[in-house]
Amino acid sequence: MNQQPIPSHPVPLTAEAATALEQLTIKKHDVAIVLLHWFNASVWLMELLSGLALIVAPAYRVMPQWYLIMIASAFGSRANLLRVHVALGLTWIVVFTVYGVFGYRNYLRKEVLVNEIGLDHDDWQWLRIRLLLILNRTKEALPEQGSYNAGQKLFALLVYTALPVIAITGIIMTFHLIGTAVVAWAMLLHFVAVGIVVSGLMVHAYMGAVFPEERPAFFSMITGRVNELFAYKHHFKWWKQAKIEQRHWQQEFHSTTPSEPKSD
Amino acid sequence: MARYAMVIKTERCVGCQSCTIACKSEWNVPNGFARTRVPETGTRGTFPNLNTCFHVKQCNHCDRPTCVPACPSGATYQGEDGTVHIDRALCIGCGACVAACPYGARYIDPAAGKADKCDFCAPRREQGLAPACVLTCPGEAKVFGNLEDPASDVYRLVYREGARRMVSNAVAIGPNVYYTGTPEHLEVQAASFAPVPPRTIAPGYIWGAFAKKLVLIAVSASFAGQAIAFFRQLAVGEKRFED
Numbered sequence: 001m002n003q004q005p006i007p008s009h010p011v012p013l014t015a016e017a018a019t020a021l022e023q024l025t026i027k028k029h030d031v032a033i034v035l036l037h038w039f040n041a042s043v044w045l046m047e048l049l050s051g052l053a054l055i056v057a058p059a060y061r062v063m064p065q066w067y068l069i070m071i072a073s074a075f076g077s078r079a080n081l082l083r084v085h086v087a088l089g090l091t092w093i094v095v096f097t098v099y100g101v102f103g104y105r106n107y108l109r110k111e112v113l114v115n116e117i118g119l120d121h122d123d124w125q126w127l128r129i130r131l132l133l134i135l136n137r138t139k140e141a142l143p144e145q146g147s148y149n150a151g152q153k154l155f156a157l158l159v160y161t162a163l164p165v166i167a168i169t170g171i172i173m174t175f176h177l178i179g180t181a182v183v184a185w186a187m188l189l190h191f192v193a194v195g196i197v198v199s200g201l202m203v204h205a206y207m208g209a210v211f212p213e214e215r216p217a218f219f220s221m222i223t224g225r226v227n228e229l230f231a232y233k234h235h236f237k238w239w240k241q242a243k244i245e246q247r248h249w250q251q252e253f254h255s256t257t258p259s260e261p262k263s264d
Numbered sequence: 265m266a267r268y269a270m271v272i273k274t275e276r277c278v279g280c281q282s283c284t285i286a287c288k289s290e291w292n293v294p295n296g297f298a299r300t301r302v303p304e305t306g307t308r309g310t311f312p313n314l315n316t317c318f319h320v321k322q323c324n325h326c327d328r329p330t331c332v333p334a335c336p337s338g339a340t341y342q343g344e345d346g347t348v349h350i351d352r353a354l355c356i357g358c359g360a361c362v363a364a365c366p367y368g369a370r371y372i373d374p375a376a377g378k379a380d381k382c383d384f385c386a387p388r389r390e391q392g393l394a395p396a397c398v399l400t401c402p403g404e405a406k407v408f409g410n411l412e413d414p415a416s417d418v419y420r421l422v423y424r425e426g427a428r429r430m431v432s433n434a435v436a437i438g439p440n441v442y443y444t445g446t447p448e449h450l451e452v453q454a455a456s457f458a459p460v461p462p463r464t465i466a467p468g469y470i471w472g473a474f475a476k477k478l479v480l481i482a483v484s485a486s487f488a489g490q491a492i493a494f495f496r497q498l499a500v501g502e503k504r505f506e507d
Contacts, residue, residue, distance in 0.1 A: 057333055059468065060336045062480065078338060174356075180362070180372045183358045184468070185467050187336060187358050188468075192479065196482060198479075202486040210490075210497070
């Protein structure tokens with residue numbers, strides 16, 4: 001079996017090595033997460049379109065009158081539109097709750113969360129250098145990244161904070177809970193939390209679907225896999241860890257007596 | 265098209281609260297709330313020129329209602345006949361309309377968690393019946409009708425006999441509940457129950473003054489950023505191989 005050593009830090013690749021790595025794929029997302037992502041994306045799209053048409057008073061609304069009429073008419077009446085908005089929102093909450101309950105150990109464990117939203121020293125460096133690179137002010141190399149870069153982690157942090165706010169304020173408004181003043185503040189928080197997420201969401205969608213360098217990440221949300229060249233260049237720390245796990249799995253697969261699993 | 269109005273003949277009202285009870289039982293108004301009620305002005309003036317009277321409070325179905333633009337979800341609306349209604353299916357119970365009403369005519373129904381108020385007995389009117397309070401008033405102090413019908417009692421009382429609206433210098437939004445009575449009675453009513461300027465709830469104020477702008481700026485800035493990046497991507501083109 002071809003067992004080249006796994007480099008501890010990224011080394012410049014030869015054309016052959018790069019081509020070889022590009023042919024290999026490595027699993028990044030579980031099927032459950034791929035499904036949840038697209039469920040979430042479609043619910044967000046529909047909730048956003050319907051929600052914007054539910055903010056009616058001139059002092060509050062952000063969309064023009066024709067938009068409010070168009071969307072409400074598509075559902076027959078604004079009351080129907082609200083019913084759809086609420087039903088979808090509650091479904092979304094139930095699905096996330098089911099994921100949370102059943103997938104707790106897989107997806108909400110501390111180590112997993114730290115990996116997704118915890119920013120270490122390298123991440124802050126990455127942010128600094130990335131910004132300077134965009135402004136053409138540095139030639140420093142970007143530090144190695146885990147499975148998510150600092151931009152993705154910050155967005156995840158924002159989303160993880162906003163989602164409970166959106167869900168809880170939505171429930172308060174739907175069931176008119178606690179009291180009038182609470183409902184009124186819930187309304188404001190619901191709007192602001194969604195607004196902040198949407199401003200980040202636009203960057204997320206652009207980076208994922210349009211920006212050429214991140215293209216493999218977009219397809220990983222369909223196939224669950226990324227090519228190794230992309231992983232090597234953009235998420236070296238994660239690639240290295242995955243390769244170590246892969247080697248271990250290969251040894252296990254080919255040996256008759258299983259060995260005790262080791263990490264690193 | 266009709267334009268409904270109510271005239272309260274103060275000189276005939278004895279404060280018996282029959283209208284309050286009729287309305288509460290007709291519409292199952294919860295304890296502690298009422299769509300119409302009859303408070304007393306209390307003794308006003310200086311001895312020996314003292315005066316007091318009863319005052320019927322309810323939704324005035326204003327021509328330019330402040331509750332309608334205050335309602336974020338559009339649940340409160342003005343019908344074609346000028347009467348103001350609440351679409352309960354749309355109401356989330358935020359209380360913005362309650363704060364916006366200068367007449368204190370609205371409340372949040374604690375059982376439903378939604379706003380409620382007088383709708384001039386719309387379901388009864390659909391059946392050709394007079395509003396419950398009008399029908400039940402033993403002194404016939406309440407007169408209901410169409411202001412566009414010259415043969416109606418309200419037309420006569422408002423346009424020929426000078427029934428007055430309860431307005432103030434600060435708040436004149438065209439209420440459609442009118443009052444008749446002696447000048448002294450109308451004066452003490454105005455002194456005790458003049459409309460208060462509409463209030464905006466704090467979250468509503470923050471929404472209009474800051475939150476909407478903040479969200480629009482954040483989303484536009486984010487959109488502009490990616491638009492610039494995309495134009496650059498268009499200009500530079502994409503690589504076939506990553507280096």
